[in-house]
Amino acid sequence: MNEEDLKRAFQDVVVASSPPPAMDPGIALDKAHKARSRRRASITGAFVAVLVVGVGLGSAFALNPQGTKDYVLGTGPSSSSSNAGVPDSKWGEDWPVGQSDRTATNGPQADRGTQLLELAKASVPAGYDTPDLKYTDPSMHGGMLRAQAQISSNKGDSPEIWEYTAYVPVRKGDKVGKLTVVVTTPRPNTATEPCALAKQFQGMRDASCKTFDVAGQQIGVASPASPDLGTGTWASYRAANGWTVTVMQEGEYPYSGHPSLGEQPFLSPQLAALAADPKFLLGS
Incomplete structure (x- = not known):
């Protein structure tokens, strides 16, 4: 027997000669009662927690069904909720489903164009009307x-970009x-500086421009540098969510x-305020 065998044999003898102490029945019964009480408390607490979570989820589901579903499933918020109001069309071979070109003639995007037209008609000052006139030519x-709703991006582009336009005759x-009111969904390379944004409209980069404060927002109001390029005045606004509005x-x-009106219905500060009106963001 070597040293290691002797050490192992000694340990075996020590363990065998040290039996566990005898169990006291009173102590054992007291421990059992305490363990049962702890189990009941744990079960009750778990039941209350589940009940509270269930009530909370029920209330949340009533307010936001999709968000609650995402929470329960662990999927997080959907991309559509984090980009509220931004279209996400289903595409055919060349165009969104239901379209034969860039223009939507029915469906939710066409409806947005119609909505914009009604909003524009309701925005003219007192003393003017908005008749459904025909060209004499x-x-x-x-x-x-x-009204018009058209897609500006191509299949596979991200983000998808839509432009909504309302054309309104203003008669006195x-x-x-x-x-004319033009609303666009967020697009890359949109200027954030007010006059730079206004000058992007119709490529009028040499337009004259002034900024006006509307409730803390700076709005660019521009006009062509030369009458040969037109006599219109327009105001451009970029919302915090990236949508843009131009009112011309x-x-x-x-x-x-038809005979020319010869005047413009809005003063520049009024035109700026109209462009910044959140109603033109079409629910985004």
């Missing part, structure tokens, strides 16, 4: 009062001007054949 097609007496007024309705 037979070579001009379509009505002068109209027998004379007619024009109000003209003293005439180009190519309509």
Whole structure:
């Protein structure tokens, strides 16, 4: 027997000669009672916790069904909720489903265009009306009062970009001007400085521009540098969520054949305030 075998044999003898102490029945019974009480408390606490969570989830589900579903499933908020109001169309081979070109003629995007038209009509000052006039020139097609919703991005582009436009004849007496409202979803490379944003409209980079404060927001109001480039005035606004709104007024309705209004319905501060009106963000 070597030293290691002797050490192991000694340990075995020590363990065998040290039996556990005898169990006291009273102590054992007291420990059992305490253990049972702890188990009951744990079960009751777990039941209350589940009940509270269930009530909380029930209330949350009533307020936000999709968000509650995401919480329970552990999926987190969906991309649509984190980009509220931004379209996400289903595409066919070339265009969003239901379209034969860039223009949506039915469905939710076309509905947004119609909504914008109604908002624009309701925005003209007192003393003016917004009739559904026709062009007097037979070579001009379509009505002068109209809306359009078109996709500006291509299949596979991210983000998907939509542009909504309302064209409104503004009449006073027998004379007619024009109000145009253009709303776009967030797009890359949109200027954030007010006048830079206004100058992006129709590529008018040499337009003259001033900024106006509307409830703490700076709005760019611009006009062409030369009358040869048009006589309109427009205000451009970029919302915090990236949507942009441009409201343009003209003293005439180009190519309509109707007498020119000769005046613009809004002063520049009023036009700026109209562009910043959140109603034009179309629920985004």
